[in-house]
Amino acid sequence: MASTKSYAAQDAASALAPWTINRRNPNPHDVQIDIKYCGVCHSDLHFARNDWGMSVYPIVPGHEIVGVVTAVGEHVKKFKVGDIAGVGCLVESCRECSNCQDGLEQYCSNGMIGTYGGMEKDGSGPTYGGYSKNIVVNEDFVLRISDKQPLEAVAPLLCAGITTYSPLRHWKVGKGQRVGILGLGGLGHMGVKLAVSMGAEVTMLSHTASKEADAKRLGAHKFVLTSDEEQVKSVAGYFDFILDTVSAAHDYNFYLQMLRTNGNMVCVGVPPPGNPIIPFNLIFGRKSLGGSLIGGLPETQEMLDYCAEHNIVSDVEIIAMKDINEAYERMLMGDVRYRFVIDMATL
Numbered sequence: 210m211a212s213t214k215s216y217a218a219q220d221a222a223s224a225l226a227p228w229t230i231n232r233r234n235p236n237p238h239d240v241q242i243d244i245k246y247c248g249v250c251h252s253d254l255h256f257a258r259n260d261w262g263m264s265v266y267p268i269v270p271g272h273e274i275v276g277v278v279t280a281v282g283e284h285v286k287k288f289k290v291g292d293i294a295g296v297g298c299l300v301e302s303c304r305e306c307s308n309c310q311d312g313l314e315q316y317c318s319n320g321m322i323g324t325y326g327g328m329e330k331d332g333s334g335p336t337y338g339g340y341s342k343n344i345v346v347n348e349d350f351v352l353r354i355s356d357k358q359p360l361e362a363v364a365p366l367l368c369a370g371i372t373t374y375s376p377l378r379h380w381k382v383g384k385g386q387r388v389g390i391l392g393l394g395g396l397g398h399m400g401v402k403l404a405v406s407m408g409a410e411v412t413m414l415s416h417t418a419s420k421e422a423d424a425k426r427l428g429a430h431k432f433v434l435t436s437d438e439e440q441v442k443s444v445a446g447y448f449d450f451i452l453d454t455v456s457a458a459h460d461y462n463f464y465l466q467m468l469r470t471n472g473n474m475v476c477v478g479v480p481p482p483g484n485p486i487i488p489f490n491l492i493f494g495r496k497s498l499g500g501s502l503i504g505g506l507p508e509t510q511e512m513l514d515y516c517a518e519h520n521i522v523s524d525v526e527i528i529a530m531k532d533i534n535e536a537y538e539r540m541l542m543g544d545v546r547y548r549f550v551i552d553m554a555t556l
């Protein structure tokens with residue numbers, strides 16, 4: 210065991226603060242990673258503040274992890290010391306159920322093990338995430354990262370990237386389709402870049418007027434301010450696909466009317482419960498409302514390779530570890546351009 214510096218939430222009401230955790234020594238199939246950068250996902254905030262009622266404290270958040278391999282177990286084949294490596298939202302699963310066999314570990318029937326907030330497979334204790342100096346993970350849950358892209362801008366791909374890539378692929382978004390990306394934050398800005406790269410006509414649906422220029426710079430073909438009645442009218446019955454990344458409570462019915470016949474709206478944003486859906490809004494037009502959770506290991510690697518090939522990274526604002534609480538407050542106000550990333554040298 211090695212004692213490791215981290216930042217943790219001790220309960221739902223306290224600010225994140227320094228804390229020491231223990232990391233296991235690498236087992237034969239483990240990779241030990243010295244964490245260089247960790248992205249700040251809105252899920253980190255939801256977990257730290259128990260928004261979903263499932264948090265077990267203390268919590269060390271962080272699941273957009275990139276760093277350098279510092280040790281490998283004797284049976285590790287994929288990595289060697291000095292390689293760049295990444296860890297996303299999950300660090301283990303049962304590996305036996307049909308979902309795991311299909312590379313859909315995020316939907317493991319026996320419960321995938323989250324990078325934080327889970328229980329280690331050997332029962333040795335809770336999993337702690339990337340707001341820390343290092344992490345030890347089984348090589349099957351470690352991703353290969355290109356050395357051609359800036360590491361800090363690659364980190365957010367490990368959650369924001371795969372969470373938007375996976376539904377765009379599953380629902381076969383591409384050329385000739387009109388796609389709406391709802392919410393321009395960490396997930397939303399990756400959604401815009403990826404959907405544009407796949408050939409779709411992309412509209413940014415945002416409730417923040419000042420983000421219009423950025424949306425266009427990121428590649429969006431159109432911008433609709435969702436508080437402007439005329440602009441909203443112009444996209445009634447318009448989209449083949451809407452990707453909903455909004456983190457706060459909102460009215461799904463309002464956006465369902467923007468779908469054309471047979472259109473799909475897919476939620477990845479996870480607001481608190483209590484957002485009623487009126488079935489008429491689905492029935493008239495044979496529309497579907499779906500959901501999607503991050504992505505499995507094979508698809509996450511595919512997404513990283515795709516982004517390296519198409520030169521896609523995240524737009525990041527680097528912060529010091531001590532500024533994490535202020536970053537959370539800014540994230541709550543929608544003031545992120547477009548992902549905070551912690552420089553772990555500051556921990």
Ligand code: NAP
Nearest residue numbers: 251252392393394395396415416417456457478479502503
């Ligand atoms: P984020 O950076 O904070 O972005 C959320 C965006 O939602 C904001 O930038 C804002 O965009 C919009 N928004 C916020 N409050 C709103 C409101 N009251 N009404 C309308 N729009 C509002 O968060 P994120 O990291 O992208 O995460 C987004 C959500 O996805 C979170 O709930 C997170 O937990 C969830 N998530 C899910 C998965 C998954 O696997 N399904 C994975 C990662 C994250 P505008 O200013 O443009 O309106």
Ligand code: ZN
Nearest residue numbers: 250252368369
């Ligand atoms: Zn996340």
Ligand code: ZN
Nearest residue numbers: 303306309317
């Ligand atoms: Zn499984």
